[in-house]
Every structure is written in structure tokens, then in C-alpha cells.
Amino acid sequence: MSEPILTASGLTKVFGDHTAVDDVSFALPEGGSLAIVGESGSGKTTVAKLLTGLERATAGSIMACGRDRSLPARSAAERRRRGAEVQIVFQDPYSSLDPRQSGADSIDEVRRLHRGGSRAERAARVTELADLVGLDNRQLHALPRDLSGGQRQRIAIARALAAEPRILVLDESVAALDVSIQAQILNMLGDIRDATGVSYILISHDLAVVRQLTDDAIVMHRGRVVEAGPTARILDDPQEDYTRLLRDSVPRPGWKPQRRQVA
Amino acid sequence: MSGLVELDGLEVDLRVGGSMRPVLSGTTLQIGRGEAVGLVGESGSGKSMTARSIARLLPEGAEVRGSIRFDGTEVTSLRGADLRAYRRRIAMVFQDPRAHVNPVRSIGDFLTEELRTNEGVPRAEAERRAIELLDVVGIPDGARRLRQYPHELSGGLLQRVMIASALLSEPELLLADEPTTALDVTTQSDVMALLDELRRERGLAMLFITHDLELAGAVCDRTAVMYAGQIVEEQAADALYTDPLHPYTAALVAARPDIDATAARLAAIPGRPLSAFEAPPGCAFADRCPFSEDRCESERPALMPIAAGSSRCLRAEELRGRLHLTVSDV
Numbered sequence: 352m353s354e355p356i357l358t359a360s361g362l363t364k365v366f367g368d369h370t371a372v373d374d375v376s377f378a379l380p381e382g383g384s385l386a387i388v389g390e391s392g393s394g395k396t397t398v399a400k401l402l403t404g405l406e407r408a409t410a411g412s413i414m415a416c417g418r419d420r421s422l423p424a425r426s427a428a429e430r431r432r433r434g435a436e437v438q439i440v441f442q443d444p445y446s447s448l449d450p451r452q453s454g455a456d457s458i459d460e461v462r463r464l465h466r467g468g469s470r471a472e473r474a475a476r477v478t479e480l481a482d483l484v485g486l487d488n489r490q491l492h493a494l495p496r497d498l499s500g501g502q503r504q505r506i507a508i509a510r511a512l513a514a515e516p517r518i519l520v521l522d523e524s525v526a527a528l529d530v531s532i533q534a535q536i537l538n539m540l541g542d543i544r545d546a547t548g549v550s551y552i553l554i555s556h557d558l559a560v561v562r563q564l565t566d567d568a569i570v571m572h573r574g575r576v577v578e579a580g581p582t583a584r585i586l587d588d589p590q591e592d593y594t595r596l597l598r599d600s601v602p603r604p605g606w607k608p609q610r611r612q613v614a
Numbered sequence: 615m616s617g618l619v620e621l622d623g624l625e626v627d628l629r630v631g632g633s634m635r636p637v638l639s640g641t642t643l644q645i646g647r648g649e650a651v652g653l654v655g656e657s658g659s660g661k662s663m664t665a666r667s668i669a670r671l672l673p674e675g676a677e678v679r680g681s682i683r684f685d686g687t688e689v690t691s692l693r694g695a696d697l698r699a700y701r702r703r704i705a706m707v708f709q710d711p712r713a714h715v716n717p718v719r720s721i722g723d724f725l726t727e728e729l730r731t732n733e734g735v736p737r738a739e740a741e742r743r744a745i746e747l748l749d750v751v752g753i754p755d756g757a758r759r760l761r762q763y764p765h766e767l768s769g770g771l772l773q774r775v776m777i778a779s780a781l782l783s784e785p786e787l788l789l790a791d792e793p794t795t796a797l798d799v800t801t802q803s804d805v806m807a808l809l810d811e812l813r814r815e816r817g818l819a820m821l822f823i824t825h826d827l828e829l830a831g832a833v834c835d836r837t838a839v840m841y842a843g844q845i846v847e848e849q850a851a852d853a854l855y856t857d858p859l860h861p862y863t864a865a866l867v868a869a870r871p872d873i874d875a876t877a878a879r880l881a882a883i884p885g886r887p888l889s890a891f892e893a894p895p896g897c898a899f900a901d902r903c904p905f906s907e908d909r910c911e912s913e914r915p916a917l918m919p920i921a922a923g924s925s926r927c928l929r930a931e932e933l934r935g936r937l938h939l940t941v942s943d944v
Contacts, residue, residue, distance in 0.1 A: 390799065391769070530869050532656075532887075534880040534881065562873055562874075562875070563871035563880065586873060597799060598873070600802065600803040602803075603873070604855055606828065608803045608807035611804045
């Protein structure tokens, strides 16, 4: 296996007297795909914020693309370089796009900021990206309010890819989509990974989505990693009680819901 | 099983801007006493509007045609005291409990308001009944919870409070609109088990709305699948996977990623789900359907009985038994 493109070591984030992320470590191989699985309050979204520099870690370190990004960037150039290396796609495409900006403009903005180029070069790249995510010309130039949730999420993904990131953080990026659209986006994310070699961090509570899109996974519970390993092994043969509970809670044919005692 | 709820050719138009837009175009569905019926489909298919029509909670200016009968009485024309009396016989639980509870009133106020104001039950007695109900929904220490406010409760606990409040008036029908979608999967299992148990104990009928076919299958007797404002298939909940009667159901099952295996590619359905107002003159699913023929584009299929269920597909008989096997290979 090649050198990891992203390594988190002993990552810890404390808010007041609450430890949201507690000594979390993982490595993402170049071109790999790693899931961070957990329920609400597990700390998985805080990890995403730490990776993208939206929160500062209380302790621990993050190495991405060979550089340390544990501390805030000390210059605009450094901040921009970090932005170009790691991009994020959020869960809700209804709140993550500027309502006054067409998809083409918002993709172009990221392109111009991170990769520059002439107007014609950028326009060509925007068209390429639209093709990659399956948007037609009308959709590309429409305002978000005229697009469906799935189309908006395609814009958000194209926008993130415009920076040519080495790592894409997908924070529940397919959770709000209808099943038929979710399948389209999952297939597309698989194709993009094959075509560009980008690495994924998928933050998700949906184990079936995790199985489909990732090679490795860590399971988080109350800020800590309770289990880590290849996704298939974790789902087929969970070693920890909590992982087993998660897996057994997923509805499937023949499944019956179970009552637990309220804490 | 006698019919408690009977929807017959229900059509609903909502006012959007200056014009009327159909959201339901001919929904026909029965729910028997004590029966649990699942209603599944993608966003915009009309699931919530069906439940809201039954609860008479449609937005202002909605036009309703067709009939909704509850225990033999036509619901669409009820007014005043009759409407209030009817609403006491049904209860609704929504997806997001936080959006349906007043954040500045305590849980105790929320649970006892209706008993105190409408039934004149003294506060102490109302609180005693509320505490009892909290215990039933698996929240011990009810006396303390009554003094708490919604923000002090987790989503799972608050949804239990909503279920308790739904049970207060001892309804005959529970309309549950994605009651566990906003909850964690382990909490979902727990809350679903609770709903299922309470429903059976009390002989409560339930219309359970979800986008999750597996979840519907686990707690419902029958499941109806909606697409573009119509029911396209209806049959025993557990048969949807093994013997789907409509290509849409089969495609929906096939499109979902599998927790037990990684697919090289998922069997995505091309295009996007349509709403009722966008539906073409023929079959609403025709342009996404791998089995569509010329006549599907022009002829609107009716919901026809087939096997132990019904399907709104012109080719239902001929495709029977092949749908779940072939849809992913087409």
C-alpha cells in the first residue's frame, strides 16, 4: 500500500466540558475510501470539521498531502492550498449553495480561486465537470431553486471537484436523497474516483451506503473509535457489541424492531 | 376485517402561486380496524398528502374530490363539532418532533393541555394520566419529565413524548408520517418496536408512511407503493421483495445498496421521481421503466387486482414473477 494521503493521530476536540472527539486515529491511503460511521453525537461530523479546518483540534495531529494541518493556516496562501487539497460536500444541497448563483457560476468561482486560468479555460473546465456529474446545459445555468435535490447535490459535488482536491470529504452527502437518485449519485461517485484518483472520507450513518462506497471504515461511538478495519469485514463479522448493535438495527427482510431500555 | 378507513378515487389539488396543482390523482386505499398499512414512495409521491387528507390537515385552499370514509362516515364534508369529534378518533405522529412541539412550554403542559381544556380534567388527574402514558412509552420517572422542556430531551425521547400525546385521546387510527426518519438507527429500532407493540395491544389501525421498504415490511400487514400521486402497487408487506407486482417497486428494491454486498454498479433508475402535476397522460413511470412499451406512453393504467394485491401496470400479468429477477439486468 502506498503512503497515506491523510493521517489523523490522536485527534481530540473538547467543547467546554464535553469531549466530542476523543483520541481518534486513522489513515486514508491515496486513492482510497474510508467511512466514518456513527450515530448522532458520535463525533463524526466534528472529525469532518477538523479535517477541513472548520474547527481546531484540542490535541492530536492531521497530516494531509504530506503537510501538517493541525493548526490554523498562517497565511492566505496556506489556507487556499489547504482548501484545494481537501474539499467537502455537505448533506443538505438546499442549504449549501448560494441561492443567487447559478451552478456554472459557483463551480467557476471555486475554479478561479484555486486553479486560476483564463475565462475560456475555466468555462471549458466547468463544462467538463458538468459532464462528469451528469448535468445538462440548462441545469448547469439554472439557479438552485429551479433544481431538484439530486441536481443540487451534483452541483455541490462538481463545485468541490473544481478545486481538483486530492481528498473529498462527503458528510452524509447522499443521506437526503431519494433512493433512485441516491443510487445514481453513488454510481457517479464510484466513477469519479476511478477517473480522477481522488480519495474519499465518507461520513455516514447508513451502513449499506458505506458498504457500497468505501474500502475501510472506522466506527465511532461517543467520540471514540470502537472498531476499525476493512468495511466488508466490519459489516460481515463485527467484533464489537456496538458495531453489532448498529448492524442489527438496520431493517431488512425478516427483521423485527427490538425494544431497549431507555437510559 | 371491516374497513375503518376507505379512500376512494381521492384527488387533491393544492394552490401554488395563482394556479391549482394536483398532488393526488386518484388514490384508493383501505385500512381495516387494527390493521397496519405501509405507504412507501419517494419525495413528492403524495404519501404525506394522503395522511393529511385523512386528518383533514391539508393546506388552505386545497381542493378535494373523491371520498374518504372513516367508520362509514364521509370525512371530506365534516365541519365544526363533528370535525373536532372525528379528529379525536385519529392521531398523527410526524417526522420531526421538534417542529411539532412548542419549545417554550413544558412537556407537562404539552401532554395535559388537551385533557384540561377540552375535557375539564383537573390538573393533578391530567398529570397522573400523562405520567402513566410516559411509562407506557418507556419513559420512567415521568414526574420529572413533565417539568422538562423539549430542548432537554433527545430526539428519541421527544418522539416517545409525541407518541404518548397521540395516544392520549385513545384514537382508533394512528397516522405515522416518517416517525423514525430523523432518529438514529438504533433509536429507530426501539421506537418502532414501541409503536408496533402499542398498536397491537390497543387494536389501533396505523397508516405508516416511510421511504424505507424494509422498515414498512417489518411492521406492516400490507404495503402500498406510491408514485406521482397514485398508488401503483399494494400487497402483503413481505411479498414486495420476493414478488413485486409493479416495475417501480422492483426498481426501488434493486436501486438500494445492500449492506451484505458491494455491487459493481447499483441498478439506478434513470431520471427522477415525478410529482402528480408532472405526470404524462400515460403511465407515470413509463419513461423510467425498463419494461415500457408504446402503449404505456398513451394509455393510463388502472389499479387492477393481481394475485393477492393490485398493480397499476398494463403488463403486470405478463411480467409477474420476472420483475425482481430481471430489473437489475435490463
